[in-house]
Amino acid sequence: MVDAQFQERPLYSLAPLKKRLLIPHFFTFLGLGTIFYLGVLLNLYLLSLFQKTESLIRMITLIFLILLFLITTGYTTLRSRQSYSFYRQYLTRGKKQLFYREITAIRRQENFWDKIFQTYSLKLNEKWTFSAIPQEIDLQSYLEQLSQSRQ
Numbered sequence: 001m002v003d004a005q006f007q008e009r010p011l012y013s014l015a016p017l018k019k020r021l022l023i024p025h026f027f028t029f030l031g032l033g034t035i036f037y038l039g040v041l042l043n044l045y046l047l048s049l050f051q052k053t054e055s056l057i058r059m060i061t062l063i064f065l066i067l068l069f070l071i072t073t074g075y076t077t078l079r080s081r082q083s084y085s086f087y088r089q090y091l092t093r094g095k096k097q098l099f100y101r102e103i104t105a106i107r108r109q110e111n112f113w114d115k116i117f118q119t120y121s122l123k124l125n126e127k128w129t130f131s132a133i134p135q136e137i138d139l140q141s142y143l144e145q146l147s148q149s150r151q
Contacts, residue, residue: 010085014139016132020117021080022073029072033065084130086146098128100147106140 040061044054082094090099104125114120122130122140133139 008087010087012086012142013083014086014133014137015083016080016130017117017119017134018080018132020113020119020132021076023117024113025073025076029069033069037061037065080132086142096128098124103128103143103147106143106147108140 040057044057049057079094085092090097092098102125105123107123109121109123109129110119111121117132118135119132120135122133122143124130124143130139
């Protein structure tokens with residue numbers, strides 16, 4: 001076990017904007033869940049099944065959608081609680097780690113939800129994207145300085 005005094009402390013820590021991650025998730029799931037349920041209802045109508053069978057399929061579909069919503073909302077909530085931590089040689093989010101030398105190009109991106117919540121995303125390479133960063137924070141120049149000084 002590593003002694004607490006030898007653990008490296010982060011230089012900087014940044015939490016994503018929680019409402020930017022949770023509210024779009026809710027609306028996306030609501031829209032897709034509605035389309036899925038309407039598709040199931042249309043299939044049931046076209047198949048002309050017995051009333052008991054239709055009721056059972058509707059109930060199973062609703063239970064499936066509710067469970068899927070709870071699981072994905074829980075995952076999104078856990079993800080929104082993970083902060084980005086910047087260390088001397090690397091950065092982390094949760095258990096994922098990225099060394100500064102692996103940053104290929106820092107590109108700023110904004111989409112519809114980012115404009116509503118006044119946030120932005122930064123794409124660092126093919127696997128890493130910082131999302132839900134408040135516009136007041138200039139993370140791009142900070143990352144460029146860190147990656148240049150570490151190469």
